[in-house]
Amino acid sequence: MSTLVAKLDHRWISFPLRQPGLRVTAASKMQLSTVPPEPVIPSKKPFKVELVGGKRYSWCTCGHSRNQPFCDGSHKFKAQGLFPLRFIPDKDATVWLCGCKYTNNPPYCDGTHKQDFIVSAPLHDQTDC
Numbered sequence: 001m002s003t004l005v006a007k008l009d010h011r012w013i014s015f016p017l018r019q020p021g022l023r024v025t026a027a028s029k030m031q032l033s034t035v036p037p038e039p040v041i042p043s044k045k046p047f048k049v050e051l052v053g054g055k056r057y058s059w060c061t062c063g064h065s066r067n068q069p070f071c072d073g074s075h076k077f078k079a080q081g082l083f084p085l086r087f088i089p090d091k092d093a094t095v096w097l098c099g100c101k102y103t104n105n106p107p108y109c110d111g112t113h114k115q116d117f118i119v120s121a122p123l124h125d126q127t128d129c
């Protein structure tokens, strides 16, 4: 049995693909999932940040960082498979960086945090370890 993994509406889903005549062994049922983890939501509002042109930034994509909206390396332990988004702004600018981690224009807020699936979702408790 093979698995098709696809991202649909901000969620990773998998579809088992059955092949007639192919036996599923116990070993293949026990394989670890390759589905990437979903980010947690550290904030339901964007962060206003003053960026320095030419400086490299790492925007947290997993939501576990205690240095929001930037990466502190927490993804290595709490969200393996997710990585920070590195970017270098062309010039100094004040911007709104996404805090919900579900923007469609990362790292910038695009208003996705106003959608129901974010509004009704639980906020990640940063004291959870």
Ligand code: FES
Binding pocket: 043, 044, 045, 046, 047, 097, 098, 099, 100, 101, 102, 103, 104, 108, 109, 110, 111, 112, 113, 114
């Ligand atoms: S805070 Fe994520 S889209 Fe606005």
